[in-house]
Amino acid sequence: MSLLAALDYLAVFVFALTGALAASRAQLDIVGFLFIASLTAVGGGTVRDLLLNRDMVFWIANPWYIGTACTAAVIVFLTAHRLESRRRTLDWFDAGALAFAVAAGAGVALSLGHSPAVVVMMGMATGTFGGLMRDVVCNEVPMVLRQGELYLSAAFAGALTALVVVALTGATPPALLACAAVTFLLRAGSMVFGWRLPIYRPRPPRG
């Protein structure tokens, strides 16, 4: 299995866990778990594949991705009641899925020879759109709107890292691993130590 396919599988599995946790918070039935998990799992990669006009969306070319997402949904359906905090677990899984998906998105754009701006956009879109669909459909506050946390910024820094490493070494695999590592570490640092960028606070208008 190629590194790109492995990243897609990892992102699908872990995003599906977060989708199923959101379904458990919304008290849905098992089919609701399967649907929200699949939507979250393949949402970002689907946007990427449509935008890049690939011949086939990745999970239509290969139905094992949906099987992976459904497996994750069933695992959560059977075990989520044992979790101390489903919200906190969801946040941590989402951090991992974000890291894998940013790398998967940037990797596909790199492999197709796109410009740096497109590589960054594909990394961020693949990383964030699945979770965004999950949050919009489940009426949760979208993670991209959480003030004072690194989320989009972590994805952005990860995608930039991929560009820098590929420019320095010419090799894609280490670039994608560095991308996933930087994304996850920044997100985790934000959750644990409160790392953040300054947020926008309006001052009163001047004379």
Add this chain to the structure above:
Amino acid sequence: MSLLAALDYLAVFVFALTGALAASRAQLDIVGFLFIASLTAVGGGTVRDLLLNRDMVFWIANPWYIGTACTAAVIVFLTAHRLESRRRTLDWFDAGALAFAVAAGAGVALSLGHSPAVVVMMGMATGTFGGLMRDVVCNEVPMVLRQGELYLSAAFAGALTALVVVALTGATPPALLACAAVTFLLRAGSMVFGWRLPIYRPRPPRG
């Protein structure tokens, strides 16, 4: 007219009725009725056509679909004030539209020779995304989130029915009619008799 085109027209017309009813609840003007009705009517089929990479989205290839949706919007604009409960009417029309659209989505995927997993996903996506867009744009609670009702489950059972019938008989038309019938009957049974699947209720964490 082929059965697939007939199912698309029926889904478009009835989904447009639901979109116009949502527009009436949001007190929009006639252009708002036309827009929300069209969005709801073609939303699911558009997602299907984009995902399956068809040459042309169905309503761009044939503008009569938009004409059908606009006709439905005008009918509702002129008559909705006579309804005793627009919410209840919307629910019943939505059940019919869901049934037609699941069959239309599964039918297109079957006709293109896709795997069973993709047939089920296309049935569910075609059936639910139009209504989902309507509910997100109009700030209604998405139907997929209604606890203790068969909605996604009805669509899922309908799509499975199509797969079983086509496997047994080798013929698509009866499979699609059975799909629509099963979807509608399960949804109607849920609305009238309260049929449901067990929903997820967290128990307190064990030691």
Add this chain to the structure above:
Amino acid sequence: MSLLAALDYLAVFVFALTGALAASRAQLDIVGFLFIASLTAVGGGTVRDLLLNRDMVFWIANPWYIGTACTAAVIVFLTAHRLESRRRTLDWFDAGALAFAVAAGAGVALSLGHSPAVVVMMGMATGTFGGLMRDVVCNEVPMVLRQGELYLSAAFAGALTALVVVALTGATPPALLACAAVTFLLRAGSMVFGWRLPIYRPRPPRG
């Protein structure tokens, strides 16, 4: 630069200003500004390009569009605190962006030889979907739902104007300029003078 490209750039720049203003209202950091501004700026044109099955989405073919959106985001990040009312400024910029984008959408559909119904739909979709994504993601009330304002109606009238002018003169550039002018003037008249269409108000059901 062609008129169509100029309209795309103008719509991208002004929609990006509105996205960044929405990001400032949500108190995001600079990466949040860049993301929401880009999403708003290219959202409508992306939907148009996917629906019309163009070879490449416009901002992937040409990364300067994203550069334009990011420039607008930085300008707002540095200056929004000087505004007396960011909500009011957002509304006015949105009116301008709507006008440019409706013309850009109708123009692309005209240049590809589509039917009048598709030209109108593409004008309205290109004009409204970027702002709709911005409002859904940022939890603002979607502009298409504002009661008693011309918004969708302004876009609709603008797209119709383009069709009429092109039918009378056979020339696209004046049609697109008239489209943008009509859209902006109707929207501005609605904001300043309260122009509106009658909205739907249910009367009690008759015997």
